[in-house]
Amino acid sequence: MEAAQTVVLASVPASTAGVPQHKILDLKVMSADPAVQAPARKTKKKLSAGGGGYVLEDVPHLKDYLPHLPSYPNPLQNHPAYSVVKQYFVNPGDTVSKKIVVHESSARGTHFRRAGPRQRVYFQPGEVVAAIVTCGGLCPGLNTVIRELVCGLHDMYGVGSVVGIEGGYKGFYARNTVELTPRSVNGIHKRGGTVLRASRGGQDTAKVVDSIQDRGINQVYIIGGDGTQKGAAQVHEEVQRRGLKCAVVGVPKTIDNDIAVIDKSFGFDTAVEEAQRAIDAAHVEAESAENGIGVVKLMGRNSGFIAMHATLASRDVDCCLIPESPFYLEGKDGLLEFCEKRLRENGHMVIVVAEGAGQDLIAKGMHRADTHDASGNRHLLDVGLWLSQKIKEHFKKKTNLPITLKYIDPTYMIRAVPSNASDNVYCTLLAHSAVHGAMAGYTGFIVAPVNGRHAYIPFYRITEKQNKVVITDRMWARVLCSTNQPCFLSHEDVEKARQDEEEPHVPLIEGENSLVRTSPMSMCNGHGHF
Ligand SMILES: Nc1ncnc2c1ncn2[C@@H]1O[C@H](COP(=O)(O)OP(=O)(O)O)[C@@H](O)[C@H]1O
Numbered sequence: 307m308e309a310a311q312t313v314v315l316a317s318v319p320a321s322t323a324g325v326p327q328h329k330i331l332d333l334k335v336m337s338a339d340p341a342v343q344a345p346a347r348k349t350k351k352k353l354s355a356g357g358g359g360y361v362l363e364d365v366p367h368l369k370d371y372l373p374h375l376p377s378y379p380n381p382l383q384n385h386p387a388y389s390v391v392k393q394y395f396v397n398p399g400d401t402v403s404k405k406i407v408v409h410e411s412s413a414r415g416t417h418f419r420r421a422g423p424r425q426r427v428y429f430q431p432g433e434v435v436a437a438i439v440t441c442g443g444l445c446p447g448l449n450t451v452i453r454e455l456v457c458g459l460h461d462m463y464g465v466g467s468v469v470g471i472e473g474g475y476k477g478f479y480a481r482n483t484v485e486l487t488p489r490s491v492n493g494i495h496k497r498g499g500t501v502l503r504a505s506r507g508g509q510d511t512a513k514v515v516d517s518i519q520d521r522g523i524n525q526v527y528i529i530g531g532d533g534t535q536k537g538a539a540q541v542h543e544e545v546q547r548r549g550l551k552c553a554v555v556g557v558p559k560t561i562d563n564d565i566a567v568i569d570k571s572f573g574f575d576t577a578v579e580e581a582q583r584a585i586d587a588a589h590v591e592a593e594s595a596e597n598g599i600g601v602v603k604l605m606g607r608n609s610g611f612i613a614m615h616a617t618l619a620s621r622d623v624d625c626c627l628i629p630e631s632p633f634y635l636e637g638k639d640g641l642l643e644f645c646e647k648r649l650r651e652n653g654h655m656v657i658v659v660a661e662g663a664g665q666d667l668i669a670k671g672m673h674r675a676d677t678h679d680a681s682g683n684r685h686l687l688d689v690g691l692w693l694s695q696k697i698k699e700h701f702k703k704k705t706n707l708p709i710t711l712k713y714i715d716p717t718y719m720i721r722a723v724p725s726n727a728s729d730n731v732y733c734t735l736l737a738h739s740a741v742h743g744a745m746a747g748y749t750g751f752i753v754a755p756v757n758g759r760h761a762y763i764p765f766y767r768i769t770e771k772q773n774k775v776v777i778t779d780r781m782w783a784r785v786l787c788s789t790n791q792p793c794f795l796s797h798e799d800v801e802k803a804r805q806d807e808e809e810p811h812v813p814l815i816e817g818e819n820s821l822v823r824t825s826p827m828s829m830c831n832g833h834g835h836f
């Protein structure tokens with residue numbers, strides 16, 4: 307839940323960090339909620355406004371607090387591979403639009419600074435001491451990002467000093483660093499996991515920054531998910547407070563695809579592809595038995611993207627359950643009734659369930675205290691096991707249908723694999739964009755594609771809100787349409803989901819779609835089905 311915030315808008319002069327000469331708006335944000343983990347933000351949001359409702363949400367720059375920092379020509383201009391590119395350096399005014407679908411009357415809206423190499427850099431190759439750390443859960447592509455950060459720094463900018471921090475945040479203060487060279491990272495992209503190892507918990511900002519300071523690290527690349535980037539934002543605050551010349555760069559990693567604003571996180575495609583193998587196996591098992599049911603549990607703590615995409619890709623799935631969409635078992639249009647119907651019609655069925663789905667339902671009637679992992683993530687109850695049990699009980703007690711149910715839990719198998727070809731390319735570009743940003747003196751940002759173009763995005767943009775499947779969007783409707791599963795939703799559920807929608811709906815001409823807009827349940831066909 308986002309904390310209540312006090313917002314102060316004021317005009318300030320443009321900074322020297324390449325901000326276009328729009329009117330600059332300075333937004334101070336103070337948290338009004340004492341329970342919020344992060345301290346009140348000291349870094350001001352860098353907003354600048356242009357014509358037609360254009361807003362640039364810019365990222366911090368080292369010059370914001372080190373105004374006399376010298377800059378140098380970018381060595382890439384003499385690089386044999388890059389110097390022939392017609393316009394290799396990014397135009398300082400280039401920005402990436404957050405909103406890609408626009409109407410003739412709509413405001414241009416939020417933009418982010420376009421990623422890429424700049425004509426001037428704020429580090430000389432010989433002075434750079436870069437550090438790389440991987441935090442949180444595994445994700446296909448971590449090794450590719452590590453490799454490409456090391457090789458990008460070396461090959462493009464001639465940086466020779468790159469160290470790896472082992473075992474996540476705590477490695478900053480609990481372990482020695484390891485030297486990373488193009489030679490030592492060669493070939494690691496063919497392996498799953500992270501050669502630097504990762505961990506949950508142990509994020510102690512003061513100790514992390516002490517270590518950065520003691521080791522003379524001046525570029526830190528922090529690869530991790532939403533939790534990691536909250537930690538990275540705090541590291542950036544502290545680095546800035548101490549006045550250190552150190553660029554803090556976040557590379558978003560999450561297999562769950564739960565990071566807001568960005569198009570997609572690396573490794574997600576690989577995970578969805580790997581999930582197909584589990585669904586295929588479940589389908590083969592189900593098809594080959596009398597009244598066969600295959601249940602596949604996939605990752606997705608709070609966001610059901612993997613389950614949703616795996617379902618759409620497979621087309622063998624009869625029901626997809628995700629955390630964002632509540633469901634129920636018993637009664638009319640409940641899951642158990644649907645299972646009976648599918649078996650009678652088709653003789654077999656496959657259910658895909660995201661691990662975070664139905665947690666409230668399972669917890670009902672259970673006296674069990676919530677427990678959390680070292681990072682503060684809630685431990686989940688095993689929905690796959692619970693669901694399998696409930697289905698078996700139902701068919702045994704309430705029907706005369708003998709069923710064969712197979713439960714497949716490929717959880718860790720889909721994230722422990724190496725990244726596929728397209729994720730490898732994605733990771734390469736991502737790492738290079740991160741390096742260009744740090745060399746250009748930007749700091750306190752994450753790098754990621756927004757509408758297909760790489761952008762530098764301020765930390766607050768992605769730590770404030772998690773990306774979730776919007777169950778009132780077309781994509782979820784496509785899933786429901788392909789599976790023919792019940793919609794399970796009550797009026798209240800739909801209304802609640804609509805309130806969470808980010809984009810306001812623009813009314814359609816002549817009331818088109820107005821039935822759906824005014825009556826949520828008209829989304830269902832009257833039998834609780836879409
Ligand atoms: N709110 C937070 N503030 C600061 N650090 C955090 C926060 N949440 C998690 N972290 C740290 O980030 C690291 C990874 O977090 P975790 O939630 O496990 O994975 P992920 O970053 O992939 O979401 C851990 O070291 C954890 O201590």
Ligand SMILES: O=P(O)(O)OC[C@H]1O[C@](O)(COP(=O)(O)O)[C@@H](O)[C@@H]1O
Nearest residue numbers: 442443531559560561562605606607
């Ligand atoms: O058992 P672990 O290592 O804590 O990981 C399991 C969890 O990690 C996740 O993959 C998400 O991890 P991140 O937030 O680190 O990306 C969840 O889907 C899953 O619940």
Ligand SMILES: [Mg+2]
Nearest residue numbers: 442531532533
């Ligand atoms: Mg997370």
